[in-house]
Amino acid sequence: MESHIILKGTKEGVRCVIPEDKDIMELERMCDEVLKDIGHILRDGTLIVDLQGRESKEEEISFILKKLVWPSGATKTIWRSYDTYTRKVLRAAGFNIEEQRSGASLQNSRGLFICKSIRSGQKVEHDSDIFIVGNVNDGSEVLASGNIWIWGKLQGVAHAGCQGDEEAHILARVFESNQIRIGKLYSSIERNNSYWGKSVLIYAEENMLVFKEI
Amino acid sequence: MAARTIVITSGKGGVGKTTTTANLAVELAKIGMKVVAIDADIGLRNLDVVMGLENRIVYDLVDVANGMCRLKQALIKDKRFENLYLMPAAQTKDKTAVTPEQMKKLCEDLKQEFDYVLVDSPAGIEQGFKNAVAGADKAIIVTTPEVSAVRDADRIVGLLEASGFEEPKLVINRLRPDMVRRGDMMDIDDMIDILAIELLGVVPEDEKIVISTNRGEPAVADESSKAGKAYRNMVSRLLGQDVPLMTMENVEPSFFDKLRMFFGLKART
Numbered sequence: 143m144e145s146h147i148i149l150k151g152t153k154e155g156v157r158c159v160i161p162e163d164k165d166i167m168e169l170e171r172m173c174d175e176v177l178k179d180i181g182h183i184l185r186d187g188t189l190i191v192d193l194q195g196r197e198s199k200e201e202e203i204s205f206i207l208k209k210l211v212w213p214s215g216a217t218k219t220i221w222r223s224y225d226t227y228t229r230k231v232l233r234a235a236g237f238n239i240e241e242q243r244s245g246a247s248l249q250n251s252r253g254l255f256i257c258k259s260i261r262s263g264q265k266v267e268h269d270s271d272i273f274i275v276g277n278v279n280d281g282s283e284v285l286a287s288g289n290i291w292i293w294g295k296l297q298g299v300a301h302a303g304c305q306g307d308e309e310a311h312i313l314a315r316v317f318e319s320n321q322i323r324i325g326k327l328y329s330s331i332e333r334n335n336s337y338w339g340k341s342v343l344i345y346a347e348e349n350m351l352v353f354k355e356i
Numbered sequence: 357m358a359a360r361t362i363v364i365t366s367g368k369g370g371v372g373k374t375t376t377t378a379n380l381a382v383e384l385a386k387i388g389m390k391v392v393a394i395d396a397d398i399g400l401r402n403l404d405v406v407m408g409l410e411n412r413i414v415y416d417l418v419d420v421a422n423g424m425c426r427l428k429q430a431l432i433k434d435k436r437f438e439n440l441y442l443m444p445a446a447q448t449k450d451k452t453a454v455t456p457e458q459m460k461k462l463c464e465d466l467k468q469e470f471d472y473v474l475v476d477s478p479a480g481i482e483q484g485f486k487n488a489v490a491g492a493d494k495a496i497i498v499t500t501p502e503v504s505a506v507r508d509a510d511r512i513v514g515l516l517e518a519s520g521f522e523e524p525k526l527v528i529n530r531l532r533p534d535m536v537r538r539g540d541m542m543d544i545d546d547m548i549d550i551l552a553i554e555l556l557g558v559v560p561e562d563e564k565i566v567i568s569t570n571r572g573e574p575a576v577a578d579e580s581s582k583a584g585k586a587y588r589n590m591v592s593r594l595l596g597q598d599v600p601l602m603t604m605e606n607v608e609p610s611f612f613d614k615l616r617m618f619f620g621l622k623a624r625t
Contacts, residue, residue, distance in 0.1 A: 261514030281507045
């Protein structure tokens with residue numbers, strides 16, 4: 143497990159990804175580390191605090207402000223989180239939240255286009271949409287932070303919006319999968335399900351996965 | 357002609373790799389090829405039993421790999437079929453007893469002396485499998501018409517393709533046309549749709565296989581065996597001949613169908 147803040151240079155600024163599982167004491171050490179290593183880069187630039195799925199209560203947000211954001215000298219800070227509670231806290235405080243990405247084209251991230259079948263045991267992961275012309279066989283996994291479109295049979299596990307985007311969707315020409323995931327929602331499917339073998343669009347609505355035959 | 361080294365593998369256990377290896381080896385030898393079958397299932401050897409040669413094992417491939425004996429000392433010549441040899445596995449060791457590099461060298465050495473080197477792979481995807489594929493340049497994947505077997509076969513095909521094996525071939529074993537017709541068993545097209553590799557042959561369920569395996573007399577030698585005929589056809593296809601698949605009508609009707617036909621009723625399956 144990571145015990146450092148991961149730094150990524152992006153067009154918008156420097157992204158600091160905070161590990162989900164470290165407690166507040168570790169956080170202080172990690173923030174000091176970042177300021178020591180790249181404090182000079184953050185100064186006068188944009189800082190993106192990426193909390194990922196970490197459930198950060200008010201106290202932790204204040205802590206990050208005091209230990210990282212203000213000492214960094216950044217002129218602008220954007221917060222990112224896909225945890226529902228944390229987003230509520232940030233929104234209530236009026237913070238600048240990086241919006242969840244959705245839709246067919248994600249900024250700065252091209253879709254992944256695969257023109258062959260995915261075999262059992264293989265795993266495809268991509269930070270954007272994934273388009274597959276071929277089958278996704280039983281025992282394989284496809285994970286996209288965006289949407290997943292399969293022009294073939296979906297028999298393996300497809301996880302769209304795997305970084306928390308519940309606006310992502312899955313499209314399959316022939317649906318024969320036992321489990322589908324969107325964001326943090328998942329659905330186990332029985333074979334006698336009425337969508338089995340059909341062309342389907344799957345999306346999330348009111349915390350449930352919705353299947354629509356197309 | 358350079359020798360062909362073919363690994364017979366499956367992922368899933370018990371689908372018929374050893375039976376397939378033995379039958380292909382015997383049929384190739386019968387038509388005049390010089391063949392060696394290698395049992396790569398160290399610790400759980402079975403090829404010797406299926407070929408009826410288990411009482412003649414003195415040295416095995418682990419002994420050869422470790423330099424305890426010469427290659428020729430471990431090879432067992434089958435007295436019933438000219439030009440057919442077995443390289444047995446060790447039973448008292450396990451799959452860590454040889455390395456892929458040692459297997460590759462063994463296959464290279466055998467290639468000098470034989471037309472065909474067939475490697476009977478153990479089940480799984482770990483050391484045993486890696487040893488078995490190390491020296492091979494072609495692969496035959498055996499599966500039965502069951503979801504779990506097909507999924508395992510798919511995994512194996514993926515691993516083989518990633519290792520550079522081109523055009524692996526498929527053998528579908530233990531097909532029951534009556535069950536396929538009832539929709540209780542996967543049909544050939546479904547399996548090829550998932551696995552997407554060329555079909556070498558289909559072997560129907562045949563109780564004669566149990567008898568032949570126990571007796572150490574491969575089914576290809578039995579003219580009345582349907583499975584034997586399927587294996588003979590497979591060898592013809594391996595050699596480039598275009599042999600049509602045996603059709604369902606060729607399969608023996610079930611007992612109840614025969615009873616129905618006796619009473620003048622149509623067969624149900």
